[in-house]
Amino acid sequence: MKTFNNMKLWIAVYVSAAILLVELAVFVYAIATFKLPTKKDLVLRDNSDNEIELTNTIVHKKLEAVGEIASYKYVYDGYMTRESDRGWEFLNFLTESSVEVDYTGTIKAGVNVDDIEIEVDDKDKVIYLTMPRPIIISNEIDITHYSEEVAIFGGVAGDTANSMMDIAKEEELQEAINDGLMRNANENAKEIIRGLLSVYDDYEIVFNDYDEGWS
Numbered sequence: 001m002k003t004f005n006n007m008k009l010w011i012a013v014y015v016s017a018a019i020l021l022v023e024l025a026v027f028v029y030a031i032a033t034f035k036l037p038t039k040k041d042l043v044l045r046d047n048s049d050n051e052i053e054l055t056n057t058i059v060h061k062k063l064e065a066v067g068e069i070a071s072y073k074y075v076y077d078g079y080m081t082r083e084s085d086r087g088w089e090f091l092n093f094l095t096e097s098s099v100e101v102d103y104t105g106t107i108k109a110g111v112n113v114d115d116i117e118i119e120v121d122d123k124d125k126v127i128y129l130t131m132p133r134p135i136i137i138s139n140e141i142d143i144t145h146y147s148e149e150v151a152i153f154g155g156v157a158g159d160t161a162n163s164m165m166d167i168a169k170e171e172e173l174q175e176a177i178n179d180g181l182m183r184n185a186n187e188n189a190k191e192i193i194r195g196l197l198s199v200y201d202d203y204e205i206v207f208n209d210y211d212e213g214w215s
Helices: 002-033 039-044 056-064 160-178 181-196
Strands: 068-084 097-112 117-121 126-131 135-150 204-209
Touching: 056 117, 056 181, 068 135, 068 160, 068 181, 097 160, 097 181, 126 181, 135 160, 160 181, 181 204
Parallel strands: 126 204
Antiparallel strands: 068 097, 097 135, 117 126
């Protein structure tokens, strides 16, 4: 009788061990096949795993994080001279003065994200973006060299260098625009936006410009 009870005990132990092994195998398989949600899943799907509509607001919020896109930098350098005298009929050479200034500068242009018009076609999976005209974000100039020559009765006004630099900034800005500053800022802004919206990789991004005749 004792032997029979021992057999029952060992059978129960084996059965329990087998059950534990099955449960362990199921647990291991569940861990191995578990997949974390992707960034795209978190953006485009709700908690029930049903696709939600991509809207203009969602795209705008994605872009507004950068606010203003400084998409193109134009570097320039040059020099400017200014000569003056008192206009005397005689001995005018005694009043002559000249100023020479060397300078370097940087112009930054970009796009204000708030001015981008957004239209999402969720059915055909297209994001339409109408781009505004780029703006000048900054135009900084520095004097690298300053020299002046002044005759005995000549003189140089204290704000001469500043007024010369104001003129230089305007001239260099126009030169930069002629060289394609706005066009380059527009194209670079598009590339930055494509990168920001790359999470929606099943959508086509189509750009339109307010003014395609930018110089």
